[in-house]
Amino acid sequence: MSHMGYGCLMPFDRDRVLRAAAALLTRKSTATMDEVAKAAGISRATLHRHFAGRDALVRALESLxxxxxxxxxxxxxxxxxxxxxxxxxxxxxxxxxxxxxxxxxxxxxxxxxxxxxxxxxxxxxxxxxxxxxxxxxxxxxxxxxxxxxxxxxxxxxxxxxxxxxxxxxxxxxxxxxxxxxxxxxxxxxxxx
Amino acid sequence: MSHMGYGCLMPFDRDRVLRAAAALLTRKSTATMDEVAKAAGISRATLHRHFAGRDALVRALESLxxxxxxxxxxxxxxxxxxxxxxxxxxxxxxxxxxxxxxxxxxxxxxxxxxxxxxxxxxxxxxxxxxxxxxxxxxxxxxxxxxxxxxxxxxxxxxxxxxxxxxxxxxxxxxxxxxxxxxxxxxxxxxxx
DNA sequence: CCTGTATGAGACATGAATGTCTCACATGGG
DNA sequence: CCCATGTGAGACATTCATGTCTCATACAGG
The missing domain is CATH 1.10.357 (Tetracycline Repressor; domain 2)
Known part of the structure; x- marks a missing residue:
């Protein structure tokens, strides 16, 4: 009732997210999941839907x-x-x-x-x-x-x-x- | 009234503590203040009396x-x-x-x-x-x-x-x- | 023997990051 | 047009490290 609209949604691109995370974590290895999500241009919820947690994200980066x-x-x-x-x-x-x-x-x-x-x-x-x-x-x-x-x-x-x-x-x-x-x-x- | 005694107290040796912290943090850079204290053989309270916080500890290691x-x-x-x-x-x-x-x-x-x-x-x-x-x-x-x-x-x-x-x-x-x-x-x- | 100082142990509050959840909304396919 | 899927925003509880505190105890000096 209050919001007018959400604007365009960002489709999830696993590879793009991983590269954004890598670029950020290379500069700041203690970056938050929230910061990673912002750097990747997605919401923390979506980030957490595809990577069970910070460990899983780092593991995915390791595999990459x-x-x-x-x-x-x-x-x-x-x-x-x-x-x-x-x-x-x-x-x-x-x-x-x-x-x-x-x-x-x-x-x-x-x-x-x-x-x-x-x-x-x-x-x-x-x-x-x-x-x-x-x-x-x-x-x-x-x-x-x-x-x-x-x-x-x-x-x-x-x-x-x-x-x-x-x-x-x-x-x-x-x-x-x-x-x-x-x-x-x-x-x-x-x-x- | 309950405890019989505390055993020997560990005298504080700044240099020894810093070297123990360095040795531990080199292996595990995310070690807790509690782990650092245990590695140095002192209590977390004493560690915190001499180093205001984790930042101060790392700064001291940097200076060392x-x-x-x-x-x-x-x-x-x-x-x-x-x-x-x-x-x-x-x-x-x-x-x-x-x-x-x-x-x-x-x-x-x-x-x-x-x-x-x-x-x-x-x-x-x-x-x-x-x-x-x-x-x-x-x-x-x-x-x-x-x-x-x-x-x-x-x-x-x-x-x-x-x-x-x-x-x-x-x-x-x-x-x-x-x-x-x-x-x-x-x-x-x-x-x- | 007494006293001051410093430690160890532990309780406690605080803050930050995490993980989970719900709901509104956008998109694409039928 | 309607529905299924997926996303964004945000609330919420939980966990953990941190920082502060109190108190009992040990040690050194007078």
């Missing part, structure tokens, strides 16, 4: 991040050509998911319960295998373990993503800065 | 982390000798504070309010200057910016600290793995 990483890994063709080129392709393909990965990387509560997603293990295994292949082909040094190189890759991706968010780094340098540091290091090459 | 970093920087003598050796010393000296740094690195809420501690800026400036000095002396390549190298150093320190906590990496490799990757990279050197 794993899926994007696996897609990036597929697109990078880690078994083809020189390992260093495969790493280069992997970093390039993983850039769109960098923010989401940076958020998930800090959600250490994901790895507390027994129900940790085994997708991470699969990813770790495949990336580790890439670095191991580079070692066996003689491209990479053998004194840096593949496990550490994998961990360092995650860390550099997250670091660069935060640096971009905080305005200290330029987004366009993502692939170059990460790959050059990871593969070549900071020391200048000997002029041989 | 900055102080330890500055002490590490002093001990590393960043202006003496080759820049690569100074970086090596810096990583070695910073290792005891790695866990605390990893925690603070993810507390992005610290950088939201206007009251962000300017100690970080001082540290960034000094570490950046070290990398810039290495570039000017010809030791480091110039296509990786000092700001990025500084950011990467933080990221690698945090990554290794978490890898140790999760049991994927060995604590004794801290300095070697970080310095070798940061300075030398993963690619094998050309046999000249």
């Amino acid at each position: 991040g794993i899926a994007e990483c696996e897609a990036a890994l597929e697109a990078a063709r880690p078994d083809e050509g020189p390992a260093r080129d495969a790493v280069r392709r992997l970093v390039r393909e993983i850039e769109p998911a960098a923010g989401l990965l940076a958020f998930l990387y800090t959600e250490n509560q994901l790895f507390e319960g027994e129900e940790q997603n085994e997708g991470w293990d699969r990813l770790d295994e495949r990336i580790t295998a890439l670095f191991r292949r580079g070692q066996e082909s003689g491209e990479f040094r053998i004194d840096l373990t593949p496990v550490w190189l994998t961990e360092a890759l995650y860390g550099l991706v997250a670091s660069h993503a935060w640096g971009v968010i905080d305005g200290r780094l330029a987004g366009k340098d993502f692939q170059y800065m990460i790959v050059e540091l990871l593969l070549g290091g900071a020391a200048r090459r000997e002029e041989s | 982390g900055i102080a330890e970093c500055e002490a590490a920087l002093e001990a590393a003598r960043p202006d003496e000798g080759p820049a690569r050796d100074a970086v090596r010393r810096l990583v070695r000296e910073i290792e005891p504070a790695a866990g605390l740094l990893a925690f603070l690195y993810t507390e992005n809420q610290l950088f939201e309010g206007e009251e962000q501690n300017e100690g970080w800026d001082r540290l960034d400036e000094r570490i950046t200057a070290l990398f810039r000095r290495g570039q000017e002396s010809g030791e480091f390549r110039i296509d990786l910016t000092p700001v990025w190298l500084t950011e990467a150093l933080y990221g690698l320190v945090a990554s290794h600290a978490w890898g140790v906590i999760d049991g994927r990496l060995a604590g004794k490799d801290f300095q070697y793995m970080i310095v070798e990757l940061l300075l030398g990279g993963a690619a094998r050197r050309e046999e000249s």
Whole structure:
């Protein structure tokens, strides 16, 4: 009797909501369900209809991040050509998911319960295998373990993503800065 | 009239409490004040007598982390000798504070309010200057910016600290793995 | 021995986020 | 045109961490 109308309703788009949530939580990991809903342009009620709770939302983001990483890994063709080129392709393909990965990387509560997603293990295994292949082909040094190189890759991706968010780094340098540091290091090459 | 006794009282040791809090929060960044108190071996009341609230506790940890970093920087003598050796010393000296740094690195809420501690800026400036000095002396390549190298150093320190906590990496490799990757990279050197 | 200080234990109120619910309304298909 | 589905807005209870309080007890110094 009182309201004139509600205006247009926002149709629910799971993927759009997840990406909005990822973008917000990357900047503010303690954001409320209400803030997430507003950022996604839907009501808290609708958000809660599709994700049982905050845990379920974070789990969905985890699955999304794993899926994007696996897609990036597929697109990078880690078994083809020189390992260093495969790493280069992997970093390039993983850039769109960098923010989401940076958020998930800090959600250490994901790895507390027994129900940790085994997708991470699969990813770790495949990336580790890439670095191991580079070692066996003689491209990479053998004194840096593949496990550490994998961990360092995650860390550099997250670091660069935060640096971009905080305005200290330029987004366009993502692939170059990460790959050059990871593969070549900071020391200048000997002029041989 | 009912209790027989309270047992021994725990004398308050600010430094010990802060280190226990840092160790716990590094593993579980959402730990309760109650959990922090238990981890420190004191009661929640006492914890709250010395730190006005959770914010104050985190701020104190931030100050502690900055102080330890500055002490590490002093001990590393960043202006003496080759820049690569100074970086090596810096990583070695910073290792005891790695866990605390990893925690603070993810507390992005610290950088939201206007009251962000300017100690970080001082540290960034000094570490950046070290990398810039290495570039000017010809030791480091110039296509990786000092700001990025500084950011990467933080990221690698945090990554290794978490890898140790999760049991994927060995604590004794801290300095070697970080310095070798940061300075030398993963690619094998050309046999000249 | 007595006293002041500081702690531990626990009760209590407060506030925030969460989860559930109802109802009005918009949209699309029959 | 009518109905089913799905959304927005908001009320509501619940849970939990927080912050404050009181009181009994332990310890150190006089």
